[in-house]
Amino acid sequence: MTSQQxxxxxxxxxxxxxGPSCSGKTTVAKxxxxxxxxxxxxxxxxxxxxxESIPYHPVHKVQDWDSAPTAxxxxxxxxxxxxxxxxxxxxxEHKSADHLNKQTELPITKESEAHWKEVFxxxxxxxxxxxxxxxxxxFLLYWDPVVVEHLDLKVFLRTPHDVLKERREQRATYITTxxxxxxxxPNYWENIVWPAYVDGHKGIFTNDDVEHGKPREDVLPGxxxxxxxxxxxxxxxSMCCKHFVDYAExx
Numbered sequence: 001m002t003s004q005q006x007x008x009x010x011x012x013x014x015x016x017x018x019g020p021s022c023s024g025k026t027t028v029a030k031x032x033x034x035x036x037x038x039x040x041x042x043x044x045x046x047x048x049x050x051x052e053s054i055p056y057h058p059v060h061k062v063q064d065w066d067s068a069p070t071a072x073x074x075x076x077x078x079x080x081x082x083x084x085x086x087x088x089x090x091x092x093e094h095k096s097a098d099h100l101n102k103q104t105e106l107p108i109t110k111e112s113e114a115h116w117k118e119v120f121x122x123x124x125x126x127x128x129x130x131x132x133x134x135x136x137x138x139f140l141l142y143w144d145p146v147v148v149e150h151l152d153l154k155v156f157l158r159t160p161h162d163v164l165k166e167r168r169e170q171r172a173t174y175i176t177t178x179x180x181x182x183x184x185x186p187n188y189w190e191n192i193v194w195p196a197y198v199d200g201h202k203g204i205f206t207n208d209d210v211e212h213g214k215p216r217e218d219v220l221p222g223x224x225x226x227x228x229x230x231x232x233x234x235x236x237x238s239m240c241c242k243h244f245v246d247y248a249e250x251x
Contacts, residue, residue, distance in 0.1 A: 010088045011129040013251075014081065014150050015244065018141035019157035020197045021066070022167035024228055024236075028157065029137040031108055031237050035116045036133045036244070037124055042084060044138025046096050047077040051182075057192060062185040066196035068143040078146045081136065085150050088132035112234045116241045123248055131248065142220055143200045153247055154220055155240055156204075157228045161211060165189050 017032070019025040026043070033039045048054075048071060057064040065071055083091060124131060142148055142156070173183045184193075198210050204220055205213030215223040224243050226236055 012085050012088045012132045013152050014134045016141050016151040016154040017137040021139050022164050023157040023159040025137045025157050029135045036120050039133040042136045047073050049073050060191045066193050068140050068200040074144050081150045084134050107233045155224045159228045
């Protein structure tokens with residue numbers, strides 16, 4: 001006899017969790033994965049090119065890991081997202097380097113976590129399909145139109161410049177996809193990170209204003225913009241969960 005689970009078809013909901021470097025997007029994505037059943041994370045950072053392929057900035061003469069056209073192997077990420085959208089699974093050969101970076105605590109109350117776990121559990125019980133939630137987090141997530149086309153839901157965590165700068169300078173060291181350690185060069189934030197962030201995101205917001213502009217519906221329709229400094233982590237997770245549940249119940 002075939003079980004009901006075997007008879008279920010799968011439905012993949014691809015969710016973008018974007019924002020600038022140090023905005024908390026990876027933390028939020030991990031909190032959501034811990035809450036939502038049948039969820040996986042795709043870290044955009046895993047698709048950075050090899051260390052030796054990163055170009056040098058023409059003015060500042062340091063490797064530029066943040067310029068949108070060259071910071072990510074876009075064809076590789078496009079194909080990966082497409083495959084996960086079709087199968088609902090992370091390919092077994094894929095190895096993420098995220099665990100090599102410093103892991104932060106996941107600050108959310110037990111009550112909030114339990115509430116949303118129950119909500120998603122009931123949602124899964126009502127669905128005739130096995131719903132897989134694929135969370136894609138990245139600092140350049142909405143730059144590439146092919147990747148964006150695959151996303152069913154889009155979240156953006158906006159954080160003020162000075163807060164991001166302070167966080168970046170406190171962290172400053174990253175692990176590359178080859179498990180090599182990378183440390184920011186002096187003035188890397190001012191010279192490379194922030195200008196590249198503005199250049200890669202200004203088209204998303206009105207008046208090209210990444211700090212205060214409203215999301216442009218003609219560019220990223222349905223974008224959930226969260227002003228991260230104005231909310232607790234519980235609030236942010238709840239806003240995301242409500243947005244996801246509303247979408248699942250409509251679709």
